[in-house]
Amino acid sequence: MAAPALLSVRGLARPGLQPLAFDLAEGECLAVRGPSGAGKSLLLRALADLDPNDGELSLEGEPREAMPAPRWRRLVTYLPAEPGWWAETVGAHFADWAAAEPLVEALGLPAASRDWPVSRLSTGERQRLALVRALVQRPRVLLLDEPTAGLDETARDAVETLIAARLAEGAAALWVTHDAGQARRLARRCLKVEGGRVTEDAP
């Protein structure tokens, strides 16, 4: 008998999104493509249970409703295209900066960025630091909304390498991207979102 999928989604629906189903295995990356406003972010938000939605979701066979929402979101973590910040400095957003530092450096940022004020960060710095903020909690499923949109090629490659390493360790990801090349590099499967309808497609 096959092991249960890491993430199983059945009948997921919410306003702006027609019912859909898919499975995600360990180590798998699913590219999510489609025009702006088609419902890609709505899909990721529903998966993270951030908006009211219907459907049967489970992680390693454990139903979503059986666990408290905060625990679900630690395991199935959504990273928005424009991540939010709630404190003055970068370091204040990390419970354990020592654990974050190697990841920060792997993404081409200095360890001293801990003391940077959030208000001075560039878009690309925000994206990379928010990714680290999510990764230090070791989520099983990453819901990434254009995580490399504001990055140069070097930084983009560093992000792709870091996520690939996590996938190799048994995580899985949904990755929203407008870049066909990136979709082919990362994923063997692709979800196409158009006008709230989600279909599976080759990348």
Add this chain to the structure above:
Amino acid sequence: MSYIQLDVFDLALAALLVILNGALSIALQLRLERQLFIATLRMIVQLFLVGLVLTTLFTLVSPGWTGLAALAMVLFAGREIMARQDRPLAGLWSYGLGTGCMLVAACLVTVFALTTPVQPEPWYHPRYALPLLGMILGNTMTGISLGLHTLTTGLVRDRVAVEAQLTLGATRRVAMLPVTRAALKSALMPIVNAMAATGLVALPGMMTGQILAGVAPGEAVKYQILIMFLIAGGTGLGATAAVLACGLRLSDRRHRLRLDRLAPARE
């Protein structure tokens, strides 16, 4: 007790000051004269009516009529809370939540004051109950409306920051804490400032009134301190209850931020 009674001529003389303001507004084209006139008229009519009502209530000393007057005061204050919100809760919640918290807090504190420190005979005597409730209610109303206003506008403004914490697995209480804190701070700031500045910058109205009516300043001061405690208690209780309840209403059991439960923004 001795005090100087006023007649209509004394009031007319003082009204000249407001008329002077109106004349200035016309001369300088400030366009305030209309509002000033309406407000002055409302004040005169409303205060005379209240005078009549209080006179009647004081002769009746009936728990039923006193309670009815108190209820009317609470309902008017509730409407005032709702009117001061840019983004009230949708539906009946917008009136019910603020009014309910105010009703409980103000009544608890007033009944506490009447049954322990003041102890008139009977305890519900309107000469004590209604002025006390009025003072507590006015301040609790301000506290609750400031608290709710700061909470709702803060959650709308900081939605992305609150959701950032939620996506990382924070509970709704933790994620909303910065906004909750700011809301309760702005709710309690007026009474904190009033307590800190009172006596130095301004003499409180009630104390001044008692002194004008012939009460010895030392006695008036004791009454004022009691009132300040009651106001602080009522404002703190009411605002905390209202802000926490509103925070719960604007989130759900799956720890989602539910700004869809706010009424649409006003133009």
